[in-house]
Amino acid sequence: MSQLLDKETLKKMIRENVKTLYRKTLEAASAEEVYQAAVFAIRDVITDKWMKTHDEYYEKDVKVVYYLSMEFLMGRFFGNSLINLEMYDEVKEVLEELGIDYNMVEDAEPDPGLGNGGLGRLAACFLDSLSTLQLPAYGCGIRYHYGIFEQKIENGYQVEAPDNWLENGDPWGIKRNEYAVEVKFGGNVRAVPKGNGEYRFVQENYQSVIAVPYDYPVIGYGNNTVNTLRLWEARAKNKLDLKFFNEGNYQKAAEEELLASTMTDVLYPADEHIQGKELRLRQQYFFISATVQRVVERFKKHHTNFHELPDKVAFQLNDTHPTVAVAELMRVLVDENDVPWDDAWEITRKVCAYTNHTIMAEALEKWPMELFSRLLPRIYQIVEEINRRYCLELQAKYGMDPEKLRRMAIIADGQIRMAYLAIVGSHSVNGVAALHTEILKHQELKDFYELYPEKFNNKTNGITQRRWLLHANHGLAGLISETIGDGWITELTELEKLLPYAEDENFRRRFMEIKKANKVALAKYIKETKGIDINPDSIFDIQVKRLHEYKRQLLNVLHIIGLYNQLKMNPGMDMVPRTFIFGAKAAAGYRRAKLIIKLINAVADVVNNDPTIEGKIKVVFMENYRVSLAERLIPAADVSEQISTAGKEASGTGNMKFMLNGALTVGTMDGANVEIYEEVGKDNIFIFGMSAEEVQAKYHDHYDPWFIYNMNQEVRMALTSLIDGTFDQNTDLFRELYDALLNGCGGRADEYFVLEDYADYARAQWDIDKAYRDQTKWAKMAIVNVAKSGKFSSDRTIRQYAEEIWDLKPLHIED
Ligand SMILES: *Cc1c(COP(=O)(O)O)cnc(C)c1O
Numbered sequence: 001m002s003q004l005l006d007k008e009t010l011k012k013m014i015r016e017n018v019k020t021l022y023r024k025t026l027e028a029a030s031a032e033e034v035y036q037a038a039v040f041a042i043r044d045v046i047t048d049k050w051m052k053t054h055d056e057y058y059e060k061d062v063k064v065v066y067y068l069s070m071e072f073l074m075g076r077f078f079g080n081s082l083i084n085l086e087m088y089d090e091v092k093e094v095l096e097e098l099g100i101d102y103n104m105v106e107d108a109e110p111d112p113g114l115g116n117g118g119l120g121r122l123a124a125c126f127l128d129s130l131s132t133l134q135l136p137a138y139g140c141g142i143r144y145h146y147g148i149f150e151q152k153i154e155n156g157y158q159v160e161a162p163d164n165w166l167e168n169g170d171p172w173g174i175k176r177n178e179y180a181v182e183v184k185f186g187g188n189v190r191a192v193p194k195g196n197g198e199y200r201f202v203q204e205n206y207q208s209v210i211a212v213p214y215d216y217p218v219i220g221y222g223n224n225t226v227n228t229l230r231l232w233e234a235r236a237k238n239k240l241d242l243k244f245f246n247e248g249n250y251q252k253a254a255e256e257e258l259l260a261s262t263m264t265d266v267l268y269p270a271d272e273h274i275q276g277k278e279l280r281l282r283q284q285y286f287f288i289s290a291t292v293q294r295v296v297e298r299f300k301k302h303h304t305n306f307h308e309l310p311d312k313v314a315f316q317l318n319d320t321h322p323t324v325a326v327a328e329l330m331r332v333l334v335d336e337n338d339v340p341w342d343d344a345w346e347i348t349r350k351v352c353a354y355t356n357h358t359i360m361a362e363a364l365e366k367w368p369m370e371l372f373s374r375l376l377p378r379i380y381q382i383v384e385e386i387n388r389r390y391c392l393e394l395q396a397k398y399g400m401d402p403e404k405l406r407r408m409a410i411i412a413d414g415q416i417r418m419a420y421l422a423i424v425g426s427h428s429v430n431g432v433a434a435l436h437t438e439i440l441k442h443q444e445l446k447d448f449y450e451l452y453p454e455k456f457n458n459k460t461n462g463i464t465q466r467r468w469l470l471h472a473n474h475g476l477a478g479l480i481s482e483t484i485g486d487g488w489i490t491e492l493t494e495l496e497k498l499l500p501y502a503e504d505e506n507f508r509r510r511f512m513e514i515k516k517a518n519k520v521a522l523a524k525y526i527k528e529t530k531g532i533d534i535n536p537d538s539i540f541d542i543q544v545k546r547l548h549e550y551k552r553q554l555l556n557v558l559h560i561i562g563l564y565n566q567l568k569m570n571p572g573m574d575m576v577p578r579t580f581i582f583g584a585k586a587a588a589g590y591r592r593a594k595l596i597i598k599l600i601n602a603v604a605d606v607v608n609n610d611p612t613i614e615g616k617i618k619v620v621f622m623e624n625y626r627v628s629l630a631e632r633l634i635p636a637a638d639v640s641e642q643i644s645t646a647g648k649e650a651s652g653t654g655n656m657k658f659m660l661n662g663a664l665t666v667g668t669m670d671g672a673n674v675e676i677y678e679e680v681g682k683d684n685i686f687i688f689g690m691s692a693e694e695v696q697a698k699y700h701d702h703y704d705p706w707f708i709y710n711m712n713q714e715v716r717m718a719l720t721s722l723i724d725g726t727f728d729q730n731t732d733l734f735r736e737l738y739d740a741l742l743n744g745c746g747g748r749a750d751e752y753f754v755l756e757d758y759a760d761y762a763r764a765q766w767d768i769d770k771a772y773r774d775q776t777k778w779a780k781m782a783i784v785n786v787a788k789s790g791k792f793s794s795d796r797t798i799r800q801y802a803e804e805i806w807d808l809k810p811l812h813i814e815d
Contacts, residue, residue, distance in 0.1 A: 013041035035108040039171040050226035064136040069318035071120030075627030076109045084219040110165040111628040113147030116271035117546040128464040129798040131220035131227045134810040140291045143231035146266045151624040156601035173214040180212045183289045208237040209260045211290035224813035232287045234263035270587040271546045272363045292328045310350035314806040317354045320365040320418035326425030327382040353428035359444045365418040428805045430459045433651035433672040461651040462794035473635035475514035493790030508779040522636035538577035543641035547584035547593040550648040555754045561718040567613045579618045583625030602727040642667035645752040647692035656792035662782040679788040684781045688764035689757035705750040
């Protein structure tokens with residue numbers, strides 16, 4: 001039992017809360033109401049620790065990292081908070097003693113989808129690790145009223161519905177009116193003489209929005225640290241009222257109200273793709289300006305010398321989305337605090353560090369000068385000045401090389417290149433997996449690596465084992481703790497102690513029983529939600545991630561079609577039954593991705609209802625992939641599909657979650673798959689396809705997908721199935737996919753080398769089939785995967801950021 005709150009007190013609090021919140025008895029309350037009541041009970045415990053943590057940070061004046069991110073894909077708070085407070089078992093027992101199903105209560109919480117995918121989930125895992133490692137930190141972002149859309153599947157097509165996660169209130173967020181700040185947009189800049197021959201630049205005729213922070217607790221595991229996720233919401237500066245009408249300010253007040261009302265409405269749902277929308281740039285400046293102003297205000301409470309700022313503050317830029325922080329910090333230092341430019345620049349560079357997340361051209365942020373200067377006139381001037389000085393440096397170093405200058409300039413071709421501003425304005429530039437960082441250094445950012453070699457470093461991504469094993473997979477977590485103790489919860493490399501147990505028959509049996517139980521539970525859920533019967537003894541082969549051509553869900557489906565065609569020709573074909581499970585949201589405007597979702601569902605309809613294949617293949621598309629669904633799916637996986645075109649996936653973190661839960665990877669040598677391969681060795685992973693170098697060479701080579709079409713019968717038949725009515729009653733629905741693979745329709749034919757890698761993928765899939773038949777061997781391989789997953793804890797990643805980039809020290813908070 002926890003010392004924090006005994007069971008009887010907890011029961012009483014839950015009863016009382018249901019009464020005061022809903023005027024109901026516990027017996028009459030819904031799961032949703034019990035959930036709210038339980039949150040308010042444990043919030044008490046959290047708040048004490050939370051206040052203590054922040055008092056200590058303030059008193060000891062410690063250095064704090066601000067993780068700046070447009071996205072935080074936190075997942076549900078309730079279960080994870082209980083886990084980290086070590087109150088999970090107790091609360092579960094309390095609810096059950098009250099006659100309430102714990103899982104119903106957990107499921108009553110909306111899953112806050114304030115992110116698109118990997119990048120936002122990484123931010124959430126990092127916050128968990130920061131608190132667990134007792135590192136002083138804030139996550140700073142936006143309190144979107146609507147998170148990533150809810151995906152529904154209608155007639156096989158994705159349909160988007162708004163995600164109103166705040167509908168029933170927000171029991172985790174605390175509104176902090178006292179920290180509201182003003183953020184200014186538009187207008188013009190006037191130079192006002194200071195009297196000493198210098199000028200002060202002031203923005204005038206601007207529109208204002210008030211940024212109001214909501215704070216969410218980020219609880220460390222088994223310690224007293226509670227850090228803060230601070231999400232900013234917009235509010236109008238002036239309420240529309242008669243007073244303004246009379247003063248003739250009605251127009252301005254109306255405009256400001258409109259500006260505020262849309263600012264933090266909705267998350268942009270495009271992953272790995274930039275839309276260049278005005279509102280998006282407004283959102284970026286909104287939360288960055290609010291954060292920077294608050295940070296500098298707080299610093300000034302203890303300090304007068306701004307040269308000490310880098311000893312107290314680190315900004316980590318999660319991709320280029322928060323890059324205006326470089327210019328905003330310059331503005332606050334130079335314009336508002338009279339710091340000379342050169343000093344401010346030195347300070348800014350020491351404070352800021354940039355993480356690159358992608359090399360996909362369509363994801364590189366660029367803003368038109370016209371838009372940028374209109375929205376952020378003073379920030380634009382500052383970026384121009386940064387660029388001017390930087391270009392002088394380039395000239396001093398390289399002489400007059402107009403081509404190189406144009407290539408490397410922050411402002412060129414009428415656009416501001418945010419990645420370059422981030423690199424120039426930071427002391428650290430990191431990639432997110434070893435391969436990705438090498439590609440940055442030697443290809444994408446080669447010029448910058450030559451200019452600033454000392455800035456470049458790698459920080460391979462990680463995931464938190466507290467959510468992805470302890471919370472998501474109680475069975476396996478229990479077996480592991482019973483076998484090697486529970487040290488792995490805060491030191492994941494402890495899992496290596498499991499290695500000898502791969503040879504222990506009893507352990508293997510229990511390990512496989514747990515996997516089986518997870519599969520049975522998922523089969524039941526699939527039956528309930530989709531009405532599809534799946535065989536828990538089949539191989540559960542899962543690909544869950546955003547839908548993107550480079551991630552190659554199309555390769556997976558095409559292979560399923562290939563298998564289906566073989567079974568039609570030879571119904572007796574000897575194969576282990578396989579259940580292919582997909583989950584993926586497509587950006588609303590990404591037509592081809594949406595068509596691939598339709599194809600998966602069309603294939604599922606045909607395959608699942610064809611009695612001649614005797615249930616050897618089942619295909620399930622799980623709708624609305626999100627953190628809480630991932631927690632259900634991943635513990636039940638036998639096979640983890642990580643099949644991106646080599647060189648395209650910066651890291652991936654889904655791959656790590658599967659490995660930690662004992663799934664075997666079928667994957668390319670891409671992103672962190674390369675490091676998974678290094679950890680487990682070639683016998684414990686199924687690698688296929690071209691390497692990143694081979695892909696690079698193929699781009700320059702003459703690649704002709706028709707050659708493969710002609711040579712490989714399985715490929716030819718699978719492609720033909722796309723257009724012969726097998727899956728769409730002759731409407732030519734999937735011809736676009738057929739054409740994209742063979743002819744290119746607009747772009748390059750088979751841009752992601754689906755056909756080139758098909759044969760080797762099919763070979764790897766047969767290797768899996770063969771390996772699975774030997775259950776002893778399979779169990780050993782799966783256990784080795786779990787045992788070797790220690791490297792992929794976000795605790796390891798965050799320790800490296802803290803030591804190598806932030807120079808951040810832990811602070812122990814006493815009880
Ligand atoms: C982990 C995670 C991702 C990232 O998956 P990748 O396979 O690395 O692309 C995306 N969405 C959710 C909900 C996740 O939990």
